[in-house]
Amino acid sequence: MTTLTLSSADATTLTADVLVIGTAPAGGRRKGAVLVGPAASFKAASKRRLEESLTALGATGKVGDVVTVPGTGISTAPIVLAVGLGSGPYDDETLRRAAGTALRSLAGHRRAAVALPVETPGALTAVAEGALLGAYSYDEYKVTSKSSHKSGVDRITVAVADSKDAATVAASAHAKAVASGVNLARDLVNAPSQDLTPVDFARVATEVSDGLPIEIEILDEKALTEGGYGGILGVGRGSVNPPRLVRLAYRPDGATQHLSLVGKGITFDTGGISIKPSMSMHEMKGDMGGAAAALGTIVTAAKLGLAINITSYLCLAENMPSGSAQKPGDVLRTYGGTTVEVLDTDAEGRLVLADGLVRAQEDKPDILIDIATLTGAAVVALGIRTTGIMANDDDLRTAIHVAGNRAGENTWPMPQPEELRANFDSLVADLTNIGLVGRSHGGMLSASIFLKEFVKPGQSWAHLDIAGPSYNSLSAWAYTPRGGTGVAVRTLTALAEDLIARQA
Ligand code: BES
Ligand code: ZN
Ligand code: ZN
Secondary structure, three states, X not given: OOEEEEEOOOHHXXXXXXXXXXXXXXOOOOOOEEXXXXXXXXXXXXXXXXXXXXXXXXXXXXXXXXXXXXXXXXOOOOEEEEEEOOOOOOOHHHHHHHHHXXXXXXXXXXXXXXXXXXXXHHHHHHHHHHHHHHOOOOOOOOOOOOOOOOOOOOEEEEEOOOOOOHHHHHHHHHHHHHHHHHHHHHHHHHOOOOOOOHHHHHHHHHHHHOOOOEEEXXXXXXXXXXXXXXXXXXXXXXXXXXXXXXXXXXXXXXOOOEEEEEEEEEEEEOOOOOOOOOOOHHHHHHOOHHHHHHHHHHHHHHHHOOOOEEEEEEEEEEEOOOOOOOOOOOEEEOOOOOEEEOOOOOOOHHHHHHHHHHHHHOOOOOEEEEEEOOOHHHHHHHOOOEEEEEEOOHHHHHHHXXXXXXXXXXXXXXXXXXXXXXXXXXXXXXXXXXXXXXXXOOHHHHHHHHHHOOOOOOOEEEEXXXXXXOEEOOOOEOOEOOEEOOOOHHHHHHHHHHHHHHHO
């Protein structure tokens, strides 16, 4: 885990391998980059030399620009890295991305000092969060020097005006809590399914909530059978690794509102008997990204001491084909009694969520949100950086979208067309698990219509399809690495904070 500390010392005197500074386009008729933020007040001679050498090396100061120069005669750090911030204004996401870009490009170094514009607590939170997210690397299985892998920076010092100021300290603590929640979710998504079975996931949930005011309850296969959780059991039946339902409850003193999160936790999705093609199947180790977000969010909220009750349900199962696996045409009895004819065993997420959603409503939450890597159709519709929001409550849909914008995560509202419901009529059971039109014709919306059958009238509910943004199979960018992204932790944490603020 990367550590982050604050320092009010002159940034050029900080002990580090690299000093990070910010640049902007020079503007007017001048070419190149000028220094901004704390670097703009470096000694005149240092500032002039840095601007000249950066410009000579082709620095533009535009967003995404990264240029390094020797720190000789300028800083204690032997290297100065200049990251472009663009011409401003510097909103939180610009700062978060710039800090992320800088720290990500510093992988392989151990210590970084960061001197970026952090005049307000909000700006400091953004820079610290971006830095911690950008410094992330998944090193668990990197053993020998055979790979070209470089570990992320492990010590970050951020230069601030007054490192003892209460608002400054709180701003950095906030960033640390959020970044550790996101990085936890990333680790879970990146973990190979051989080492992250439902049992392993439940153990991690126990470990990370240890020492926090979170109560945990784990239903094993016996308890699931006794409780009648047919969705989770049906999906998990084909695997030698038994399923689990984990319930985490955070109940801070004085909180009145209650937010419930239900995460899809398929630790590997082969598709089951309706098996998937092998191309990119390995990415299905990340089919538990929703459960990872539900866990990451409750842990973050508890660390921050947010004054809102949160319950997280992790619906954990491994979807495998085998002699004991459920078969197309089989009928499940989900928690609460609704029967489902499984026409496609690859539409398994909605089966485990059906159990989770019904169970979650017994707690009578004010707001119910499920988070799931649910459909390939979501990736077709919204690409790989945008979460689809489907809700039965206009205010909640908007609140999630607004929280996502504040947190720096893209979301977009999607409809729940009523006419899709008839597609789920079954010859033998209450419902089928795939619409007549199968994977096509608005598959993301269709999945949400299925889930809606398990939500009681009057229950405020939203469904987040994170199939696209949960896993980055392309290149790293800003503070987003390849592989697991930890998406939705930041949006859901921001939503919880907005709910508290709205009530106050
Ligand atoms: N886990 C997949 C969805 C998915 C696809 C997530 C790509 C991330 C990236 C899900 O269980 C699934 O297979 N859904 C099917 C549903 C279909 C059978 C109705 C799909 O999207 O093809
Ligand atoms: Zn599937
Ligand atoms: Zn799946």
